[in-house]
Amino acid sequence: MSLDTYICKILSHKEIAPNVFDVTVKAPEIAAAAQPGQFLHVKCGDEIAMPLRRPISICSAGSGCVRFIYQVKGKGTEGLTKENDSLDILGPLGHGFVIDNETYKKPAVIGGGIGAYPLLYLTQKLKNAKVFMGFRTKELVTLETDFNMCAKEVKIATDDGSYGYHGFSIELLEETLKAGEADIIYCCGPKPMLKAVKDMAEKYNVKCQVSLEERMGCGIGACLTCSCETKTEGTWKYKRVCKNGPVFWSDEVVL
Ligand SMILES: Cc1cc2nc3c(=O)[nH]c(=O)nc-3n(C[C@H](O)[C@H](O)[C@H](O)COP(=O)(O)OP(=O)(O)OC[C@H]3O[C@@H](n4cnc5c(N)ncnc54)[C@H](O)[C@@H]3O)c2cc1C
Ligand code: FES
Numbered sequence: 004m005s006l007d008t009y010i011c012k013i014l015s016h017k018e019i020a021p022n023v024f025d026v027t028v029k030a031p032e033i034a035a036a037a038q039p040g041q042f043l044h045v046k047c048g049d050e051i052a053m054p055l056r057r058p059i060s061i062c063s064a065g066s067g068c069v070r071f072i073y074q075v076k077g078k079g080t081e082g083l084t085k086e087n088d089s090l091d092i093l094g095p096l097g098h099g100f101v102i103d104n105e106t107y108k109k110p111a112v113i114g115g116g117i118g119a120y121p122l123l124y125l126t127q128k129l130k131n132a133k134v135f136m137g138f139r140t141k142e143l144v145t146l147e148t149d150f151n152m153c154a155k156e157v158k159i160a161t162d163d164g165s166y167g168y169h170g171f172s173i174e175l176l177e178e179t180l181k182a183g184e185a186d187i188i189y190c191c192g193p194k195p196m197l198k199a200v201k202d203m204a205e206k207y208n209v210k211c212q213v214s215l216e217e218r219m220g221c222g223i224g225a226c227l228t229c230s231c232e233t234k235t236e237g238t239w240k241y242k243r244v245c246k247n248g249p250v251f252w253s254d255e256v257v258l
Contacts, residue, residue, distance in 0.1 A: 004246070005036055006223060008093045014068060020143050022075040024084060025062075030069045033095055037064035039125035040099025040191075040214055040250040043071060044222035046091035047082035055079070058219045058245070060121035060191075061095060063149075072120045072145065096222050100189055100212055100250050104130045107210070111135065111185035112154070113176050113200060115192030116143070121214060122191055123149050131155040133179055137172030137192070141165035173199050180207040190214070194258060201253040211253035217244040232257040 011028035019025045033043070044056040057079040062070045069092075073080050083090075102125070110129045114122045115137040123146055126132045134154040138144045139162050150157045158175045159167035168175055173196065179185050180203065190200040191214035204211030220228035224246030233242050233256050242248065242256075 004041075004096055004098075004223070005032070005094060007032065008091055009033060010089050011069070011092050012089050013087060019072070020145050023072060023143070023145060024075070025070070025072050025145075026083075026090075027068050027070045028090060028092065029067060030092060031067040033061075033069050033092065034064040034067050037061050037069060037095045037124070038099035039102065039128055040121055041095040041097050042121070042222075042249065043069070043092050043094040044096055044219075045071075045083065045093075047079040053079060053082060055220060056093060056222060057083075058096075058222055060214075061124055062120045062146075063124045063127060072117075074117050093222065097245055097249050098247065100125050100214070102128050107187040109133075109184055109186045110189065111176055111179055111187070112189045113137075113172055113192070113196075114190065115172060115196045118190075118192030118196070118214070118216075119146055122189065123153075125189055126150060127153045133185065134158070135160070135172040135175045135179075137162070137196070138166075139163065171196075173203065176200070177203060180209060185209055187211070188253075190253075197253075198258040201258055204253055212250050213253045213256065213258070214250045215244050215248050215256065219245050221245070 011030040014027045016026045042058045042060045059071045110132045113135040132154045134150045134157045137160045160172040188211040197213045217229040220226040222245045229244040230241040
């Protein structure tokens with residue numbers, strides 16, 4: 004985790020799906036330190052109108068550059084769409100995914116919606132990952148080509164059946180688990196998906212890491228805005244998603 008902020012030159016900024024923007028910035032220090040699953044805290048406007056930064060995951064990093072993808076939700080992410088030459092970024096922040104290619108030889112990576120974005124960098128670092136991505140509809144499907152370049156297999160599901168498998172990506176994951184073809188699961192997506200994947204991991208007795216999303220203030224462990232409930236008893240029952248996470252072992256957290 005780095006508490007340094009950097010003014011990062013924007014190298015590219017393009018809309019890749021309706022209201023979804025793909026950004027690459029020059030950020031040598033962040034790129035050198037970035038781990039899959041970590042996030043950036045990005046200033047989205049001037050200090051007075053928008054004092055709080057917004058957390059955005061690292062989608063990939065290397066060669067002195069960092070890539071992230073954001074979906075416009077409200078005032079903060081709307082502010083990012085403005086024509087800027089550079090962005091003020093704090094990071095990389097948080098604890099990312101545990102990667103152990105010796106112990107886990109059959110990783111399964113599952114994501115939904117904006118949860119797909121941090122999983123690209125993870126998949127690039129894993130060996131032989133099977134990737135399952137779910138989107139609402141065809142026009143929101145992103146990163147398929149990028150995942151194909153680094154994964155063993157990529158399956159896309161859409162809720163409305165307009166592209167790929169008609170249904171939820173977790174149904175595809177279950178086929179893999181039933182066949183004994185996964186020894187660890189990595190998941191990032193909306194809470195109901197995290198919960199369903201956590202339950203499935205328990206059913207098939209497979210280790211699982213989940214990346215949680217909570218609203219954030221400081222992003223560095225100082226304000227407690229982002230607390231999540233864990234199974235630890237006593238004072239440390241609540242942990243900070245920004246500092247102790249955003250990635251946790253699924254059996255550590257209450258979802
Ligand atoms: C660790 C982490 C990594 C993230 N990575 C990405 C990413 O790679 N790409 C991306 O597009 N988004 C990502 N997000 C979500 C992103 O931070 C929020 O969408 C953003 O902060 C919304 O700010 P806003 O001002 O645009 O919207 P607001 O006006 O603050 O909110 C608009 C709507 O979004 C909801 N919302 C706001 N923050 C969150 C949140 N943290 N989780 C769920 N719902 C929220 C609000 O409840 C409201 O309905 C991440 C969040 C976290 C915590
Ligand atoms: S956002 Fe302040 S403690 Fe996590």
